[in-house]
Amino acid sequence: xTPAEFDMLAAQVRLRSGLVVGHDKFYLLESRLVPIARRRGxxxxxxxxxxxxxxxxxxxxREITEAMTTNESFFFRDVRPFDVFRTETLPHLLQARAxxxxxxxxxxxxxxxxxxxxxxxxxxxxxxxLEGWTIELLGTDLSSEMLDKARAxxxxxxxxxxxxxxQMLMTHxxxxxxxxxxxxxxxSMVSFGRVNLIEDLxxxxxxxxxxxxxxxxxxxxxxxxxxxxxxxxxxxxxxxxYLGGAETVLGxxxxxxxxxxxxxxxxxxx
Ligand SMILES: C[S@@+](CC[C@H](N)C(=O)[O-])C[C@H]1O[C@@H](n2cnc3c(N)ncnc32)[C@H](O)[C@@H]1O
Numbered sequence: 001x002t003p004a005e006f007d008m009l010a011a012q013v014r015l016r017s018g019l020v021v022g023h024d025k026f027y028l029l030e031s032r033l034v035p036i037a038r039r040r041g042x043x044x045x046x047x048x049x050x051x052x053x054x055x056x057x058x059x060x061x062r063e064i065t066e067a068m069t070t071n072e073s074f075f076f077r078d079v080r081p082f083d084v085f086r087t088e089t090l091p092h093l094l095q096a097r098a099x100x101x102x103x104x105x106x107x108x109x110x111x112x113x114x115x116x117x118x119x120x121x122x123x124x125x126x127x128x129x130l131e132g133w134t135i136e137l138l139g140t141d142l143s144s145e146m147l148d149k150a151r152a153x154x155x156x157x158x159x160x161x162x163x164x165x166x167q168m169l170m171t172h173x174x175x176x177x178x179x180x181x182x183x184x185x186x187x188s189m190v191s192f193g194r195v196n197l198i199e200d201l202x203x204x205x206x207x208x209x210x211x212x213x214x215x216x217x218x219x220x221x222x223x224x225x226x227x228x229x230x231x232x233x234x235x236x237x238x239x240x241x242y243l244g245g246a247e248t249v250l251g252x253x254x255x256x257x258x259x260x261x262x263x264x265x266x267x268x269x270x
Contacts, residue, residue, distance in 0.1 A: 005049045016065040018198040018223040032067040066143045073111040074162035076118045081242050084262050086122050089240045093208055096238055101133040106207040109215035110139035113150025120189040121168055140195035147192050153182035201230045214244035228253040232268050241266040
């Protein structure tokens with residue numbers, strides 16, 4: 001692949017996802033394109049690039065874009081945000097929503113599902129208090145492949161060893177061959193769908209809590225600002241936005257303010 005062809009592909013990926021594919025990703029892009037070329041019965045990357053250059057195969061461009069996502073995730077990632085959700089956000093919302101008994105929680109960019117399922121396990125701890133409540137837990141991502149994996153709720157030994165307390169593994173998972181599968185009751189708490197964060201999000205409605213973790217880091221500043229502004233419109237004043245450890249709203253938007261004492265948690269600015 002020539003540098004010009006790389007730039008053309010990177011521009012297509014960025015247009016469709018906001019993901020910045022820098023020149024340091026040259027070999028990564030090539031390695032991720034090879035299986036796509038093979039699946040399409042093409043002789044090699046040159047044929048694939050030629051097909052893209054013709055510009056009328058939207059399905060191919062979507063496939064290439066999804067192939068360039070970084071899908072690293074694990075259960076209870078960074079621990080602390082999930083503790084804050086359990087000890088601060090959820091108890092607050094239990095009081096604040098006592099009249100409607102309705103909660104909507106969104107894991108935006110949920111990858112293979114560990115994040116929304118971690119939240120489902122916490123909600124399960126509150127089962128008695130949430131009796132009679134309507135809880136919606138939505139997991140969305142750009143990658144259809146990751147969403148399929150998330151829906152299956154099947155994880156390798158390596159994946160369940162990353163962040164998942166052994167007690168929770170024993171309580172909520174069962175062995176399926178070499179893998180572990182989350183119990184149907186917990187899987188059914190989460191609905192999954194494909195949502196591109198750089199598109200209009202208004203049809204999703206309002207969420208009391210949004211986890212949007214470890215995805216903004218892959219966007220440039222204007223895209224981060226746009227996504228955060230869009231998300232701000234979906235959260236009420238007493239709701240909460242959770243970002244990843246390396247992410248912040250500072251410098252990107254003034255629609256959010258940090259919640260004092262809760263690192264990585266933001267509220268919509270009044
Ligand atoms: C590193 S994972 C983060 C997963 C999880 N939130 C966590 O913190 O463990 C980033 C995810 O963002 C998704 N993603 C990238 N660009 C996106 C976009 N424009 N819209 C929605 N999801 C996107 C990728 O497919 C990937 O699964």
